[in-house]
Structures are given as structure tokens and as C-alpha cells.
Amino acid sequence: MLQSEAGLHIYLEEKNILPQExxxxxxxxxxxxxxxxxxxxxxxxxxxxxxxxxxxxxxxxKGTIVTRDWDLVQKGARMTTEFAAFLKGIFG
Incomplete structure (x- = not known):
């Protein structure tokens, strides 16, 4: 974590755990x-x-590159998909 005048920067690194699929x-x-x-x-x-x-x-x-499918942020919003769905459920 880095704190500056611009705010907090929290660094997250995905663990080396293979995708389930x-x-x-x-x-x-x-x-x-x-x-x-x-x-x-x-x-x-x-x-x-x-x-x-x-x-x-x-x-x-096969030599192909794969990544875990992360649907982190609802398109057009700055919030998690789960939180966006929660708000949509409350406010319609």
C-alpha cells in the first residue's frame, strides 16, 4: 500500500492458483x-x-495463453458487478 497526496494505492497480486476450468x-x-x-x-x-x-x-x-475470467467492474461504472446488481435491485 502506498499513501500519497493523490490518495491510497493498494497493490493486489493474483495468487498462482490455476483457474478451475x-x-x-x-x-x-x-x-x-x-x-x-x-x-x-x-x-x-x-x-x-x-x-x-x-x-x-x-x-x-497447445501453447495458448489463458487467464482467469475476472468480471471486476460493471461497464460504465466504477463499482463491482455485485454492488451494481445490489443497487439495481434496490432502486430498479
Whole structure:
């Protein structure tokens, strides 16, 4: 975590746990995707940025790159999909 005048920057790194949909295939860790930044809710009046590093793997016998499917942010919004669905349920 880094705190500056611009706010809080929280750095998150995906663990090296294989995606469930590829559990029956041999995967090799191939580092990380480019870091993404998501603006989150303020903490104690400070702007919060989540800096996320997602992993990528290579399917050993095919040579294709796979990543975990993260549907983090509702398109057009700066909130999680779950929170957007919650608000939509309350306010219609």
C-alpha cells in the first residue's frame, strides 16, 4: 500500500492458483498481464486506487495463453458487478 497526496494505492497480486476450468490440463505460469487500476470507494476521505496484477498461464500441449475470467467492474461504472446488481435491485 502506498499513501500519497493523490490518495491510497493498494497493490493486489493474483495468487498462482490455476483457474478451475483448466484443472484437468497441464498449465505453466507465464508471469502477469499488464497491471490494471480500478478506482474504488474512498477510505476516510481519501481517493482509493486498486492496482491489480493478474496472472497468465500457458497450456503446455497447445501453447495458448489463458487467464482467469475476472468480471471486476460493471461497464460504465466504477463499482463491482455485485454492488451494481445490489443497487439495481434496490432502486430498479
Amino acid at each position: 483448466y484443472h484437468n490440463q497441464k498449465l505453466e505460469s507465464k508471469g502477469f498481464m499488464p497491471e490494471i487500476t480500478i478506482q474504488d470507494f474512498p477510505i476516510r476521505g481519501q481517493k482509493v486506487n486498486l492496482c491489480i496484477k493478474r496472472r497468465r498461464w500457458e497450456v503446455a500441449d
